[in-house]
């Protein structure tokens with residue numbers, strides 16, 4: 127119907143015409159500079175590969191010891207899960223909960239969600255549920271803080287460098303892998319392509335099976351209420 | 359530069375320039391454009407089933423409330439001790455500032471600056487920045503719109519980095535556990551500090567950047 131596709135800038139509400147973008151280029155809003163599109167080649171395949179790698183490495187990265195500090199013959203080591211338990215054991219429940227959510231639970235949930243979305247896109251089976259899942263992924267996005275934790279590990283190492291001998295354990299290398307997989311999957315995900323593909327596949331499915339898509343609430347309780355209440 | 363921007367901004371035609379004026383709105387999650395219904399400002403997105411609003415409802419109120427909450431929490435977070443060190447039976451408490459001063463005295467300026475930025479400058483900059491934007495919307499200051507949007511994007515990006523100090527303390531609690539000789543644990547400010555991080559992040563989420571641009575009639579229209 128529309129020969130030129132109309133889009134709105136999500137950050138300044140400017141009305142714009144969609145224009146084509148090449149892979150590796152970015153489409154910016156002329157008024158506020160928001161990124162409106164940044165296509166990535168083979169985005170679905172890349173995201174699928176990275177999230178499956180991330181899921182495989184998740185358990186060793188979180189539960190195996192990261193570092194061992196050796197001070198005058200006494201050794202102490204710990205994993206990311208231990209750092210959460212230590213806060214709980216010293217009765218810092220709120221802080222512990224924050225660490226649990228941002229460094230342990232949400233990174234996992236994000237990987238699982240993105241894996242399911244990419245897998246269902248890859249196999250062509252996405253439905254409206256995939257769309258809801260992908261939306262929840264955006265909700266959780268900034269609450270997963272693995273890269274902040276990584277800098278935290280580096281600060282800890284530097285802080286202890288002259289007080290104790292620092293040994294790097296298996297968990298440390300697994301954690302770097304997990305971080306790379308998480309950051310890579312987020313960077314290589316072409317949001318626009320994902321949404322368009324999910325919508326296309328879900329529409330095809332709904333048409334085939336005769337399911338109604340999610341709709342706006344029926345207009346019967348909309349405008350009349352205003353006009354009838356106002357008039358005697 | 360400015361002329362070019364205006365050219366692109368009006369290439370849609372003489373008609374409405376923003377979605378709000380055109381009777382269109384965009385789904386905040388999947389960016390699908392849907393039409394507003396004149397009786398209702400909210401509808402369901404046909405693509406991802408989210409509720410779509412022309413502007414986020416109650417954005418200014420929520421953001422003010424959350425920014426003021428974080429401003430209040432900022433004081434105990436910085437003034438109370440955040441870390442407790444037990445060394446050979448004696449207890450020592452240190453605040454965030456003590457930790458930073460320690461690094462500067464030791465000569466590790468790089469790491470001192472990293473912690474100073476993440477734990478002190480970032481929260482202060484976030485709170486001040488969001489308040490400035492909110493005030494500029496309230497008084498309808500029509501200048502520096504693009505810069506304000508860029509500043510907000512930067513605030514959104516840096517928000518999570520304040521958790522750095524909490525992660526360091528959590529790791530030190532586990533790793534510095536040499537029995538009687540030395541142990542480290544968190545102290546009361548940690549809870550307040552988490553509160554600051556959460557409330558500033560939520561303030562950035564509840565804020566709607568389009569409100570910055572609503573303060574102005576687009577420049578090409580003013581000229582007419």
Ligand SMILES: [Zn+2]
Nearest residue numbers: 135138155158
């Ligand atoms: Zn824009």
Ligand SMILES: [Zn+2]
Nearest residue numbers: 385388403406
């Ligand atoms: Zn949507």
